[in-house]
Amino acid sequence: MRTQLLCIATAVLALAAGSAVAQISGNVVKIGVLNDQSSLYADITGQGSVVAARMAVEDFGGKVAGVPVEVVFADHQNKPDVGTSLARQWLERDGVDVIVDVPTSSVALAVNEVVRQLNGVLLNSGAASADLTGKACSPNTVHWTYDTWALANGTGKAVVQSGGDTWFFLTSDYAFGHALERDVSNVVKASGGKVLGAVRHPLNSADFSSFLLQAQGSKAKIIGLANAGGDTINSIKQAAEFGIGTGGQKLAGLLVFVTDVHALGLQAAQGLQLTEAFYWDLNDQTRAWSKRFAEKHGGKMPSMVQAGVYGAVLHYLKAVDQLKSDGDGKAVVAKMQEIPTNDPLFGQGTIRIDGRTIHPMYLFEVKAPHASKGPWDYYQLLHTIPAAEAFRPLDQGECPLVKQ
Amino acid sequence: MFGIPPQALFGQLLLGLINGAFYAMLSLGLAVIFGLLNIINFTHGAQYMLGAFVAWFLLQYGGVSYWGALLLAPLVIGAFGIVLERTMLRHLYQLDHLYGLLLTFGLALIIQGLFRNQFGSSGQPYPIPPALQGGQNLGFMFLPNYRAWVIVFSLVVCLTTWYVIERTKLGSYLRAATENPTLVQALGINVPRMITLTYGGGVGLAALAGVLAAPIYQVNPLMGADLIIVVFAVVVIGGLGSILGSIITGFTLGIVEGLTKVFYPEASNTVIFVLMTIVLLLKPAGLFGRTQ
Numbered sequence: 200m201r202t203q204l205l206c207i208a209t210a211v212l213a214l215a216a217g218s219a220v221a222q223i224s225g226n227v228v229k230i231g232v233l234n235d236q237s238s239l240y241a242d243i244t245g246q247g248s249v250v251a252a253r254m255a256v257e258d259f260g261g262k263v264a265g266v267p268v269e270v271v272f273a274d275h276q277n278k279p280d281v282g283t284s285l286a287r288q289w290l291e292r293d294g295v296d297v298i299v300d301v302p303t304s305s306v307a308l309a310v311n312e313v314v315r316q317l318n319g320v321l322l323n324s325g326a327a328s329a330d331l332t333g334k335a336c337s338p339n340t341v342h343w344t345y346d347t348w349a350l351a352n353g354t355g356k357a358v359v360q361s362g363g364d365t366w367f368f369l370t371s372d373y374a375f376g377h378a379l380e381r382d383v384s385n386v387v388k389a390s391g392g393k394v395l396g397a398v399r400h401p402l403n404s405a406d407f408s409s410f411l412l413q414a415q416g417s418k419a420k421i422i423g424l425a426n427a428g429g430d431t432i433n434s435i436k437q438a439a440e441f442g443i444g445t446g447g448q449k450l451a452g453l454l455v456f457v458t459d460v461h462a463l464g465l466q467a468a469q470g471l472q473l474t475e476a477f478y479w480d481l482n483d484q485t486r487a488w489s490k491r492f493a494e495k496h497g498g499k500m501p502s503m504v505q506a507g508v509y510g511a512v513l514h515y516l517k518a519v520d521q522l523k524s525d526g527d528g529k530a531v532v533a534k535m536q537e538i539p540t541n542d543p544l545f546g547q548g549t550i551r552i553d554g555r556t557i558h559p560m561y562l563f564e565v566k567a568p569h570a571s572k573g574p575w576d577y578y579q580l581l582h583t584i585p586a587a588e589a590f591r592p593l594d595q596g597e598c599p600l601v602k603q
Numbered sequence: 604m605f606g607i608p609p610q611a612l613f614g615q616l617l618l619g620l621i622n623g624a625f626y627a628m629l630s631l632g633l634a635v636i637f638g639l640l641n642i643i644n645f646t647h648g649a650q651y652m653l654g655a656f657v658a659w660f661l662l663q664y665g666g667v668s669y670w671g672a673l674l675l676a677p678l679v680i681g682a683f684g685i686v687l688e689r690t691m692l693r694h695l696y697q698l699d700h701l702y703g704l705l706l707t708f709g710l711a712l713i714i715q716g717l718f719r720n721q722f723g724s725s726g727q728p729y730p731i732p733p734a735l736q737g738g739q740n741l742g743f744m745f746l747p748n749y750r751a752w753v754i755v756f757s758l759v760v761c762l763t764t765w766y767v768i769e770r771t772k773l774g775s776y777l778r779a780a781t782e783n784p785t786l787v788q789a790l791g792i793n794v795p796r797m798i799t800l801t802y803g804g805g806v807g808l809a810a811l812a813g814v815l816a817a818p819i820y821q822v823n824p825l826m827g828a829d830l831i832i833v834v835f836a837v838v839v840i841g842g843l844g845s846i847l848g849s850i851i852t853g854f855t856l857g858i859v860e861g862l863t864k865v866f867y868p869e870a871s872n873t874v875i876f877v878l879m880t881i882v883l884l885l886k887p888a889g890l891f892g893r894t895q
């Protein structure tokens with residue numbers, strides 16, 4: 200009986216060791232793109248992010264460490280509860296190894312905890328909250344494209360320096376808006392400006408006239424739009440209607456994507472200053488990639504979030520290829536931090552211990568209609584923010600991983 | 604008052620009234636359709652969106668101005684509504700409300716899905732017509748000319764609809780046909796055709812509201828989906844099927860929502876539903892509804 204038991208135990212151990220050699224779980228690397236497929240952020244993220252993830256897999260050769268790579272996607276409807284249950288189902292049951300994109304900071308912060316708990320990998324491109332690499336930082340998460348601190352540091356600083364020293368915020372009432380308002384307020388105050396007030400509107404509002412009227416009444420020189428997507432589009436459009444520009448006040452779009460400018464048209468968007476991590480017309484490499492992207496995505500140019508999905512997935516595959524393993528999320532992210540990043544869209548960079556990817560950011564101004572040569576020719580580059588200055592210094596983020 | 608200068612309050616009241624104009628026009632169409640056809644028309648939001656898109660198509664590809672669209676879009680979408688009524692809805696009149704609700708809800712999802720797939724979620728820009736650009740400085744606020752036009756135009760439309768249904772012979776036929784279609788038919792009136800045209804008219808009202816909304820909001824595949832739930836709350840508060848009730852409630856709730864945006868903006872998307880709950884508890888038939 201005793202020898203029998205020993206035999207079984209040895210057999211089990213041998214099996215366990217055997218599975219430890221073939222370390223790609225399920226013999227497939229499964230990438231889950233989790234984002235907004237149907238609502239106000241769907242043009243910024245949505246199917247375009249799925250296209251970008253597939254392009255990264257294609258450019259890597261379709262296989263990693265000898266096994267195929269599969270891309271799946273789902274709609275989190277901008278709801279944290281939907282996002283977390285999808286993430287849990289993917290990681291626990293469906294064999295998904297890495298969750299990508301996840302816009303809407305409230306959803307991203309919730310998914311961040313699920314991924315940490317289940318030791319998966321989260322490659323965040325869509326969400327903005329700098330808390331993802333701050334208080335909520337995780338050894339399982341990489342924040343690739345941009346964050347609220349970088350936006351504040353880009354647009355906020357530029358606006359204050361050009362004389363916009365009193366601010367009133369129109370803030371989207373959830374984690375993202377609050378973080379952006381906080382980070383921009385800090386920049387404004389540090390640069391000698393003053394914040395006169397803020398009004399918080401529910402996510403996905405249609406009518407902004409009432410909020411704009413309150414902003415007008417504040418007499419602030421700058422109305423900072425701490426919102427995104429459809430909310431920003433409607434704010435800018437209705438601000439023009441209410442004569443905000445002609446009354447001497449200026450709008451600062453704190454998070455404006457190229458797809459938003461496309462939807463607004465240059466007539467309404469001209470003159471806006473904005474910060475992005477990527478623009479299709481930066482150099483030959485970005486132009487070539489974006490052209491390929493547009494061919495696969497109905498002629499639409501990529502947003503920086505979609506570009507970030509490409510860069511992050513490509514880098515993830517490199518790490519898995521070197522490790523020959525995808526089961527231990529922490530180990531994969533550690534590998535991603537160890538090897539320097541290098542891709543045609545974001546250039547060379549690194550990933551810090553807090554999960555922040557470091558690359559340059561760009562301050563653009565939206566062209567006037569007569570200066571644009573055709574569709575999607577929207578931005579003029581004002582200033583490149585070097586990688587070393589683009590993101591929050593490591594010691595200021597209150598990330599618990601940094602103190603260790 | 605409450606720390607808000609009275610001038611700012613005036614401005615907010617006016618803005619609330621303007622938003623109320625949209626609620627009133629949409630809930631009016633719903634009330635007409637429910638009152639006369641007994642159908643809870645969940646495609647109303649999609650038809651409102653279609654109205655805006657027809658206006659955009661006309662401008663983009665046909666060079667038809669806003670004014671042309673104001674006339675053409677309701678006709679086109681009204682005709683589309685008539686086709687829906689003839690081919691699908693008429694089979695459901697004898698069944699429970701639930702079937703009509705499910706059919707129209709499904710249609711709305713299909714239409715919105717198709718448009719979102721084709722045009723994306725950010726929408727298409729539609730300019731304010733040149734004659735209505737600019738605005739007036741009223742002292743307490745800057746009122747864009749276009750918003751002033753919205754409020755005047757929708758008041759005229761609402762009151763005309765109310766007059767036609769409550770005060771004309773045609774309206775009396777319609778109302779009689781809902782009470783007792785067999786008897787009205789016996790008097791030589793073609794009831795099915797009248798019902799078809801009524802549905803077309805209600806849908807046309809939704810499309811008209813869509814054209815009015817196009818220059819203010821983006822022409823967006825989801826513009827109706829976001830609005831329709833609020834409009835249903837308006838109809839429930841006003842009393843299902845009550846025409847004057849839906850007009851008055853539409854404008855009133857616009858103002859209530861506008862004031863919420865000043866005093867507690869975080870709740871501005873929920874305040875109407877809170878009111879709906881209270882009204883349902885205290886007066887289940889709605890403020891202007893009749894208990895049957």
